[in-house]
Amino acid sequence: MRLLLDTHALLWALSDPERLAEAAREALRDGGNEVLGSAASAWEIAIKRATGKLTAPDDLLEVTAAAGFDWLPISARHATVAGALPPHHRDPFDRMLVAQARLESLTLVTRDQRFAVYGVELLAA
Secondary structure, eight states, rough: OOOEEEHHHHHHEEEEEEOOOOOHHHHHOTTTTTEEHHHHHHHHHHHHHHTOOOEEEEETHHHHHHOOOEEOOHHHHOOOOOOOSSOOOHHHHHHHHHHHHHHHOEEEEEEEEGGGGGGGOOOOO
16 A cells, blocks of 8 residues: 555654554554655645744654655646645645645545545545
C-alpha cells in the first residue's frame, strides 16, 4: 500500500504514534508499505512553526528519513488538479494532498473526514 500522511498524521507518527488509530500504526509499521509526506505538509509545518502556531522538529527532514518516510514533491500537475477541485475543503494544503492522493493512487492517512467527499481512499489516522 502507498500511504500519504496528512500533516497531523505525519507529526503524530513522528512524535506521538499512540495518537494514531491502531490500523494506521500497523500500516506505518508494515515494511511493505511506502509511507510519504507531501512537500505541502513540510511547507505547512514550516509556516506554522515560524508563526509560533506549531511545535515540530527542527530537523524534520532528518527525522522523517530516520522513520523511513519519503517526501512527495509538488508537481505542476498536482497544482493544476488541486486548483480545480470543488471547494468542499477550503484549506489549500489539504486540497493539494487530495490532488496528490488522486494522481498518485495513494491512500490518505487522516482524521479529517471532509476528504471523503473527494473520493480518495482514506485510512483513519
